[in-house]
Amino acid sequence: MPRRDSLQAKIEQRIAERSDDVFLTREFADLGGERQVLRALSKEVADGGLIRLGYGIYGRATPSRLSGKPMLANPGGFTGAVRIALTKLGVPWEPSAAERAYNEGRSTQIPMNPKLKVKGRFSRRLSYDGKPLVIER
Structure with missing residues (x-):
């Protein structure tokens, strides 16, 4: 149990108070140094x-109820969490071509791999559970 006034406790409190499922490091910059x-x-x-x-x-x-290991709490899964993160970072994005085709009824194939189309500059590698985000240009 961290002390009440420690940085760890402040970060835990801020995470508990927020309803967001995705956090950026810069959201905690006012609490202490970067390291x-x-x-x-x-x-x-x-x-x-x-x-x-x-x-x-x-x-x-x-x-997880099955294994007890931590899993993403976002109802949209990894793709939903990435969409929130890109929006917070200010990177314009849109659904991939396969997802648009499925949503418009032009395809019956459900896109399984996390894939988004990014319009701006973005070079970070995002992954969850060993599956990387594929970025379309």
């Missing part, structure tokens, strides 16, 4: 409260 914040977020990942999706991007985690 301290990264260390505290790494501890949250180790404790199972967060899942690291990529550089500076973390998702809220809940324990």
Whole structure:
């Protein structure tokens, strides 16, 4: 149990108060130095409260009922969490061609791999559970 006034406790409190499922490192920059914040977020990942999706991007985690391991709490899964993260980062995105074809009824194939079309500059690698996000240009 961290002390009440520690950085770890402040970060845990801020995560508990927010309804978001995705957090950026810069959202905690006012609490302490960059290295301290990264260390505290790494501890949250180790404790199972967060899942690291990529550089500076973390998702809220809940324990799986089957295995007990942490899994993303976002109802939209990894793709939904990435959409929230890209929106927070200010990167314009739209659904992939396969997802648009399925939503418009032109295809019966359900897109399974996480894929988005990014319009702006974006070079981060995002992944969850060993599956990377595929970016269309």
